[in-house]
Amino acid sequence: MTRPPARPRRADALRNYERLLAAATDAFAEHGPQAPLDDIARAAGVGNATLYRHFPTRQALLEAVFHDHIQRLCHRAEELASAPQSAAALMSWLKDVAAQGSAAHGLAASLMAAMEGPEDSWCRKAVSDAAAALLARAQEAGEIRIDVTVRQLLKLVNAIALATEADPKPEEADRLLDILLNGLRTPSGRRAGA
């Protein structure tokens, strides 16, 4: 499995790594996921080739920047896995994903890319597994349509996050997500809380 980026052991390399990550975090937050890599290297006070050494692709840098973010989402999914109402738990988690996705510039694009990319990406696997557990439970309880796959679900949520990323109103994303969630329910399970 494609592992998350290994942190260097040598002191100076580790220092550069951390600086790059901090600079990239700022750059992505301010200029979106397509911020120039050269600018990030310069802001970190590091040669541009050093950036490329640590993070071979832009996607690798994005995943590193959002690593904690993604871990938090996965952790949240584990908590919700034992929540009493399975459908409500899934909905709640999806709202989290969408909210984070449209708040943190680049996260949604990053997740979408991971979902399209190689199946052995740690990022894709982590998020897929987290979502799969919640989805399966809600489907077994008969509350969510059985004909929905994890892949489709995550694609839809990320698509919404992407579509509303630029939007000034956060409630807009909520509205779109509500429509999606409403569509996911089985007719009989429709009355349960959102």
Place this chain on the structure above:
Amino acid sequence: MTRPPARPRRADALRNYERLLAAATDAFAEHGPQAPLDDIARAAGVGNATLYRHFPTRQALLEAVFHDHIQRLCHRAEELASAPQSAAALMSWLKDVAAQGSAAHGLAASLMAAMEGPEDSWCRKAVSDAAAALLARAQEAGEIRIDVTVRQLLKLVNAIALATEADPKPEEADRLLDILLNGLRTPSGRRAGA
């Protein structure tokens, strides 16, 4: 209102314009909406600056290439405006949009960009108006949730088209769209055909 690109009157200019359009159509179909503009100019047997003269931005070129496509969708909306079942008519049209969007590489991205862009873009106005008529009728009939806006609707459809553009299976897009459409219905209108 931002007009669709005016065709040149002079013979040689018109010839170049047509060649560029044909080359761009091919290039977008083969390499997606980000095909290099230089390649398009070269394939058209024209200087790169000539391309830029006729189409100041990539978006302008994309909208020109998809002009007929978009017109056809709008025309289809007009036909459906008098169909007996208002909700079914809307659904049918949305399926058209999604199908075209995921089939013609760049259309979905183009429409999404238009939806984010200036309100006076002819492309945005044409598609918005077409969708608005169908949506309003279905909402007045009480079949579609009243709290959905044209903008949201088109964003969602385009988001789905974008999310499934790379996908080899067209039925995947249909499934996602079904979920969306299901979510759009009012509870009482749910039993009407898809």
Place this chain on the structure above:
DNA sequence: ACCTGAACACCGTTCAAGT
């Protein structure tokens, strides 16, 4: 091992010169 600046390649945009 790791770092660096410079070189290279690519592509979009602009411009001076031509018809």
Place this chain on the structure above:
DNA sequence: ACCTGAACACCGTTCAAGT
């Protein structure tokens, strides 16, 4: 008016030289 190739700017990627 319109066209053209070349120049320019930008950015990602690679490399030869340094520690």
